[in-house]
Amino acid sequence: MQALIQFLTRVGEAALGWLAAWGRILTFGAHALIEAATPSAYNSAMRSVVMKQIYFTAWQILPGFLVFAALLSYVIIQIVVATARDFGLSEFALEMSIRVLVLELLPLLTALFVALRSGAAINTEVALMHINNELAALQASGVDPMRFEFTPRVIGGAVSVYSLTLLSCVLASVLAYVAVYGLQPWALGEFRHVIAKIFTPVALIALTLKSLAFGLAVTVIPMRAGLEAPRMLFFAPIAVLRGMVRLFFVLMLIEVASLSLVYL
Amino acid sequence: MTWLEDAAARARVLEAQPQAALVSAELPLRANLSVLENIAIVPQFRLNLSYDQAADAAWALLARLGLTDCAFKRDPSLDCVERFGAKLLRAVIGRPPIILIDRPALLLPDIHYPPHLESVLQRLADLIEQCRILDYVWNAPLYAPR
Numbered sequence: 001m002q003a004l005i006q007f008l009t010r011v012g013e014a015a016l017g018w019l020a021a022w023g024r025i026l027t028f029g030a031h032a033l034i035e036a037a038t039p040s041a042y043n044s045a046m047r048s049v050v051m052k053q054i055y056f057t058a059w060q061i062l063p064g065f066l067v068f069a070a071l072l073s074y075v076i077i078q079i080v081v082a083t084a085r086d087f088g089l090s091e092f093a094l095e096m097s098i099r100v101l102v103l104e105l106l107p108l109l110t111a112l113f114v115a116l117r118s119g120a121a122i123n124t125e126v127a128l129m130h131i132n133n134e135l136a137a138l139q140a141s142g143v144d145p146m147r148f149e150f151t152p153r154v155i156g157g158a159v160s161v162y163s164l165t166l167l168s169c170v171l172a173s174v175l176a177y178v179a180v181y182g183l184q185p186w187a188l189g190e191f192r193h194v195i196a197k198i199f200t201p202v203a204l205i206a207l208t209l210k211s212l213a214f215g216l217a218v219t220v221i222p223m224r225a226g227l228e229a230p231r232m233l234f235f236a237p238i239a240v241l242r243g244m245v246r247l248f249f250v251l252m253l254i255e256v257a258s259l260s261l262v263y264l
Numbered sequence: 265m266t267w268l269e270d271a272a273a274r275a276r277v278l279e280a281q282p283q284a285a286l287v288s289a290e291l292p293l294r295a296n297l298s299v300l301e302n303i304a305i306v307p308q309f310r311l312n313l314s315y316d317q318a319a320d321a322a323w324a325l326l327a328r329l330g331l332t333d334c335a336f337k338r339d340p341s342l343d344c345v346e347r348f349g350a351k352l353l354r355a356v357i358g359r360p361p362i363i364l365i366d367r368p369a370l371l372l373p374d375i376h377y378p379p380h381l382e383s384v385l386q387r388l389a390d391l392i393e394q395c396r397i398l399d400y401v402w403n404a405p406l407y408a409p410r
Contacts, residue, residue: 044318045309125296137291142358143309 021228025246028150028227029220035151045143046152053156057118058163065113069168070175072109073101077172077179095194097176102169103198103207103262108255110165111214114157115247119218122153123243126226127236150223158215165211203262210258214251221247267401277398278364284396285360287351289370293339299350300326300335306358325353328387344372345380352384362394369403378407 035041077097084093126149129135135145173195181187225243229235268274278286293302303322307313313321326332326349334346342350348371355363368377385395399407 043309043312044314045305048315128295132292132295133290134292134294138294138305140286140291141306141354143305148305148309 024228025221025224028224029154029216031146032151032154032220033216035147036155041147041151045148049148049152050156050159053153054160054163056121057114057156058160061113061117062164062167065110065164066167066171068113069106069109070171073106073168073172073175074179076101076105077176081179094176094180094191095198097179098173098194098198101172101176103203104255104259106168106172107165107207107211107214108251110168110211111161111218111251114161114164114215115218115222115244115251118157118160119222119247120240120244122157122219123222123226123240124236126150126223127229127239128226130227130229131231131233131236133231153223154216154219157219158212161215161218162208162211165207165214169207206258206262210254213254217247217250217254221250265407266396266398267404268398269401274367274398278366281362281364283360284362284364285355285358286364286366287348287355287371288364288366290366291351293342293347293350293354295339298336298338299331299342299346302350303353303357306354310358321357322353325357325388325391329353329384344374348372349384352388356388356391359391360393362396363392365395365397368397368399376406 080097080100081090081093084090084096089096129149135149138145138148177187177191181191222240222243225239225246228242229239266277268277278284293299294305297305300319300322303325304315304318306318307321308315308318311318323332323335326335329349329352331346331349331353334342334350337346339347348368351371352363352365365371365381368381371377372380381397385392
C-alpha cells in the first residue's frame, strides 16, 4: 500500500510539474503577444532586434530554403501527377498536388526548417543569457528583457515562418502548373479556377492561422525552455534538448489539430 | 568608500540601495552585442533615442575614458579594464541617482585598481551624481590614504 501511495505521489508530482511547465509556456507566449500588440513597445531598440531576427531567420536562409522547397515540391508533384495518371485521375493531379503541398506539407516543413535552424539557436542563446545572468544585467540597466529580447524574437519568428511559407507555397503552385501543363499560358484560366476552388476564405484563414501558430511555437517554446535552465553551464544542452523535443511535439500537434479541423 | 566586513554586509548594502545602478562582476555585458551597443542600448531603450543618437552618446563616453578602440569588440575579446569601463559607462549613461561599484578587485583583477578607479571616476565626475565603491576591509591598504 505504501509503495502504491509513493508511486501515485510520484506520478502526481510529475503530472503537476508537466502541467506547470506548459502553463509557464502559455503564460510566456501570452505575455509576448500582449507586448507585441502594445504600440508603445516598438521603440528603436526593439525594432532593430525584430529586423535582425527576420534577417537571420528568413532572409539569410532564403536562397537555400527556396531551392529545397522547389526540389521537394517538384519531386512530390511528379509523384502525384504520375500516380494520378496511372489511376486515370489526371484531371485531379493539379488540385491534389497543391492541396498536399501548399495546405499541408510546406507549412509544416517550413516550421521544421526554421525550428532546426533558428529555434535551436534561440534556445541556446536564451539559455546562455539566463545562465550568465545577462538578462538580470539588462533588467538592472532598465532594459526590459521581455520587450528587448523576447518579444522581438517572437514577432521576427512569426513573420519569418509566415513569409517563408507564403513564398514556398507560391513557388510550389507555379511548379505544379509547369509540371501539369508545361510552360504554356493557355491553361491559366483552368489553373485560376483550381486555385479559387482550393483557396476558399476558410482555407486561407486556416493556412494563415496555422503558419502563425507555427511561427509562435518555434520561438516561444525554445525561449521558455532556455529560461527554465538552472543557472549552471552544463544544463544548457539539456535545456536545448528539452526545448526542441517540446517544439517538435507542438508542431505535430498543431498540424494534427489543423488536419482534424479541416478534414474531420 | 563603503568597507565591507563580509558577504552578508555586502548583501545588506545592496538591499538598502535598490535604486542604485550596480557595476558588478555578477552583471555581465550582453555577449552578442558590442561595447558600443551595450552602452547605447540603455538610452535607446529608455529614452527611445534612435540608434545613431544613442551610439553618439555612448561613443562620447567611451572617448572620455579613452576606450574607443574597444567600441566594436564583444565581451570575450575585452581585457578587464575595457570590460570595467563598458560596465561603468552602461551605468553612467542611465544617469542613476547612485552608482555602486561592487568589489572592484573582482572587476579589475589584473591591475592595481584603486588609482585606476580614481582616474576613471574623475573623468566622469560631471556625469555621476553619487558613486560608492564597495570593497572588503582587507583591501583597504591598497587605497592611498586620504
